Structures are given as structure tokens and as C-alpha cells.
Amino acid sequence: MKLKENVEKLLQQAFEENNSLFLIDLMITSDNQIRVIIDGDKGVSVEDCMYVSRKVEHNLDREEEDFSLEVTSAGVSEPLQIPRQYKKNIGRKLQVKTENEKFEGNLIDATESDIKLQWKAREPKPVGKGKVTVEKEAVLAYSAIVEAKVMITF
Template sequence: MRQELVKDLLDKALEEKEGLFLIDFEVKGDNQILVVIDGDQGVSVNDCIDVSRAIEHNLDREEEDFSLEVTSAGVTAPLLLPRQYKKNIGRKLAVKTKNEAIEANLKDANEKEITLHWKAREPKTVGKGKVTVKKEAVIAYSDILEAKVMITF
């Protein structure tokens, strides 16, 4: 299986489906094609079907047998691209860096970093008890080991 041909077909399919973008693509040795996509507005089953058909209908099974799997990035999958962070602004994330783990609301995301906001209870500077303080962290993508959207019910 020519990986370049499949990648070209995939790129063309994604160009036609504005708002969708590639998360992962792999052609395994046994001609198993795996594609993971995401979308600025999410991914529907029909989006996966359309991308699958755009690839499958342009490959000849008589020439080479293959299997094709097109899936969306799962809700529990880690965020990998700045574009994924941008679509999740306003949602709560669990972010792990080398030094800490933070559960906070994603306030902003650009091409270099994210900005998180959260509230914490800290001891008062004077007297007993605790006070609620607003916290903010700006974290470069290069410092993020893993980030996931926290699902709340």
C-alpha cells in the first residue's frame, strides 16, 4: 500500500470537509489504514463515513487488499494539537506537566500556549482560616505532558 497515495486522498477529503482536521494517520504493514480525525464543531458519524468513502472509493481492492478505519478523537483522548485546545476554550481540563497536575478552566489557547483559570482555597495571610483566591497559569504546549477535557455530568 502506497502511504503517500492514501495520505493525498485523505488530505483531499479533509479539504472538502471544512472544519475537520487530522489527528493521526497510519498505514500498518498488513495494509491496515487507521485515520483519526477531529473537528472544530466535533465529528459526526457521517463525517467519518464521508472521509472513509473518499479514501476507499479511490483505491483498488483488486490491486491490493486493505482495511480502513476512520474514527473521531475520543472524548477521553488527550488533546494533541493547538486547534483542539482552541475548540475547547471554556471547558475544564486536567493538565499534567513535569512539575504539577492542574484541573482548571481553559481560558485561552494560541499557537504557543494555553491559559488556565481556577479557584483555590489557601490559608489567610493573617489569622486562621482559608480564603478563596483566583489562580491563573500560562503553560507552553512543550511543557504539557498530557491534557484531557474533563467530562462532567
């Protein structure tokens, strides 16, 4: 799988030159269709996709191997996959599913091992009738997260 090694090396060079961009996924099919999904600390522009595409395409030899190349950005509806994506979304509202629970809250911190969500909830008063609004927090390890998506509000 020499093609994959070459593409990985070229992507690494592209990300070293523009260190605000990073790789989310790289897929190469048996018929040499290369699909690269990137993200960026400040988002991804069409120019960023073109830059990465050119960096790969212009340094691969079509005489050696025929291929097709697609470079896209992580879509707004795509789940977060790596810690760097969580870090860039601090302050935004997330919907996070674990094996047994579902959380919706503001992402207030993201480390290399876990995230911290914060939200308000209505709970019964400890004494008497009625409800009171309380601040809730959850610290979730990445390993416990089944899916996490940024909630888009209009």
C-alpha cells in the same frame, strides 16, 4: 510507502472540502490496515466518518493493494494532541499534567504555542486564621504538557 502518500493526499482533499474536520492520527500497519482518527471544530458525526472513509476508500485501487480502512473520531477520554483541539475546547475544564505538576482548570485561551488555564483555590489568609478563595492562572507551553484531557462533568 506509496499507500501512505496516497492516503495522506486523499485525506487532505477531504479536509479541504470539509474544513471543519482535521486529522489527529494516521496509522498504516505492515499488512495495510489503515486507521484514521479525525476530529472536528464542531465535533464529529458518524456521517463525517463515513464521508472521510468513502473519500479514501473509493479512490484507492484494491487491485493494486489490498487494505482495510477504519475511520474513527477522537474519543472523549482521549488526550488532546494538537493546538486545534485545544482551541475547540476553550471554556471547558481540563486536567493537564506536566513533568512535575498537575493542573485542573478552565481553558480560557489557546494559541499556537501555549494554553492558559484558570481556576479557584483556597489558600491561607495572609494575616490571621482561616482561608480565602483566590483566582489562579497558569500559562503552559504545549512542549511542557505531558497529557491533557477534557474533564467530563454530569
